Amino acid sequence: MNFDRIKEKLNILADAAKYDVSCSSSGSKRQNQNKGLGDSSGMGICHSYTEDGRCVSLLKILLTNHCIFDCAYCVTRKSNDIKRAAFKVQEVVDLTINFYRRNYIEGLFLSSGIFKSPDTTMERLVQVAKKLRLEENFNGYIHLKSIPGANDELMHEAGLYADRLSVNIEIPTREGLKLLAPDKDRKDFLQPMNKVKNEIIRYKSEKKIIKSTPKFAPAGQSTQMIVGATNETDAQVMYTAAYFYKKYQMKRVYYSGYIPISYDARLPSIGTDVPLLRENRLYQADWLMRFYGFSIEELLNKEHPNLDSDVDPKLSWALRNLHLFPVDVNKADKQMLARIPGLGMKSVYKILGARKYRNLNWEHLKKIGVALNRAKYFMVCNSQEWEKKDLSAMSIKNLILQNSKSKFRNTYNNQLNLFDKQDALIQY
C-alpha cells in the first residue's frame, strides 16, 4: 500500500463526502458467517466523534469527486475549482478492511461524483461492495449511494451486497431543485428509490416461503434534504419527509442545515450561519412523527407553517392544545403519556412499569428522571399539589423559558427580552 498517495486521496475524498450526514450503522441483520470478518446484526456503534460533535461510525468517502453535473449546492459541482481525485476499487477495499480490523469503523459508506455516466458510476460502487462481501468475507455494514439514473439491474445487484441504499433528494421543493440543479429532475431520484422499495417488498415476501432467499438491503433506504438553501418552510420540508416515510418506507430522512460553500447568488452567501437550531427542531419533529405517534398535521399546518424556535415542537403542540391536559400519569395510556412535554419514551416506559406497584407522586417522578420543569404544567399525579391552576399558554411558556437553559438561547433572545419586560410590569 502506498500510504502517501492513499493519504492524499483520503483527505480529498473524505472531505468531499462529509456533507452527507447519514451516519447510521444499525438496522441490518447481517451476522458473521463462516468465521469471517465482521458482524452488523447488533445496534449501531459510534466509534468516535468529530470536533463538530457528529458521530463517526462508517468510513464515509467518495469513490471520486469528478462529476459531470453542476448542482449549485454541491461542493463537487463541475464548475468548482477544487482538487480532484479517484480511488481504485481495491484501494477502498483495503482501507475498509484495515480500518475495520482495528475497530475504527462499523463499515463503509460509499458515495461518488458521477463520472462518465450514472451506470458506470453505479457499477463501480457495486464492484467495491461485491469484492468486500465475496472476496473478503466481510460482514460489516455497507451503505451505498443509489446513483440517480442507474439502471434497475445494477440497483438489484447493489441491494444484494449493501445493507443500506440511499438517494439524496437534497432540495425539498420542486421549484428549488429547478433553480439550483437545472440538469436534474426529481423523477431521476425517485426511479432508483422505487426500484429498491419494490425489491425490498419482494424480498420480504419471498423470504417467508424460501428461508435462504439472499438478503436485499436489510437496513432499508434513507434520504437527505438540505434545509436553508432555498426559502422553503418547515412544513414543506416535513410534509416531503412524511411523504417519503410513507410512500417509500424510508428508514430515515436526514436534514442537513445548508453550509455555505459557494458565491453563487442563488444561495445564502459564504459566512452565513449554518441553521443549527432549525435543523434541531426538524429532527425533533421527525422523532415525534416516528416514535411518539404524532401526525404531521398536528405539528405543522396552514396556521403554523414553521416550527417555533424558542420551544420544542411537542411543547409547542401542547400549548396549542391545553384542553387535553392535565394528564393523570397514573391512569393515562402510553400514547397520551408520550404527548406530555418533558417525557421521553424511556420515562414513559419507566412510568408504565413503576405505576403497577404503587401510585406515583412528584418525588417518584423526579427520581425516575422526568423533566418536571416542563412536565409539571401538563400532568397530575398522586399528590394534592398541582402546578397549573388555570395558567394561560403564554404564561406557561414564559415560566418554562425562565426556568430552563438552552444553548440556542442567543438565537431567540429577542423574544425572551419581551417576556422579561412583561414580567417586570406584572411584578411592580
Added chain:
Amino acid sequence: MVFIYDSSFEGFLSAVFMAYEYKCKQPKIVKREKFLGDFFEEVEEVITSEEKSKRVWLKVKEKCGSRGSQQIYWAFLSELNEIENTLFLYIQHALSSTKNITKDYANPAVLKVAQTVKQVGREKHRMDAFVRFRKTKDDIYFATVEPDFNVLPLNIKHFKNRYADQKWCIYDLKRNYGIFYDLEKVEIIQLDLPTSILETSTDFFTTEEIQFQHLWKNYFDSTNIKSRKNTKLHQQHVPKRYWKYLSEKYL
C-alpha cells in the same frame, strides 16, 4: 453484621446466602481488599461456595427472570461503593414479593440498580466503540483500555462475533487482566506489560501499524466540518479520560 468476601460474583452470592442463614436483615457485604476493620460490628469471613452461590442465583432467577438477574450481575460489575448492600436490598425485595419487582422504580434499591445498570451498559458500549486495536508483530490485534467499571466480561461476545478470523486481545490496565481470543475461544489472561505499551513501538508492533493510525487520524480530521464546530458536544461524547487510547485524539 459485616460479611467479607473475595470480590468474585460467586463470593458475593455466597455472602447473600450466609446473611439469610444468619437471619441478618441489614448486612454489610464488603470486598476483602476494601475492608478497613470494624470495631462495632461482628465480622464474618465468607467462604466462596459454588453450591451456595448457585442456590441463591437460581432463586433470584426464578423471582426476577433472566433480565432481572442479568441486571444484578451488571450492577455488581460497577464495583461502586456499597453496591453489594444495594443489591442485597434488591434481592431481599425480590424474594419477599410475590410479583416480579424489576420495574418497581419507586423502590430506592430497584431504581439504584436500574441506574447503575445504565451506567455499566454505557461503559460497555463505550468499550465496543473506543477499543483501538494495534497489530503486533505476531499478528495479534492488541488494545489497552481502562474502563470505569469492570465491563470486559460483557464485551467478549461482541468482539468474538465480530472478529472471528483474527487473534485479538483487549487488556484492562487498571484491573490488570485481559481477554484474549485465539481463533477458537476467549480466555482471561494476565500479562507483564512494559510501561511503554501505549507507544506504538516497532519492537512490538508492525511498521504498517503507525501508518494506519496516521491514515485514520487524517480521515478523522478531514471528515470534520469546521463551520459546525461544537467542542462541548464533542467532549460530551468522547470524554477526555479516553483520549489516550484513541489514536485520532493523541497523534
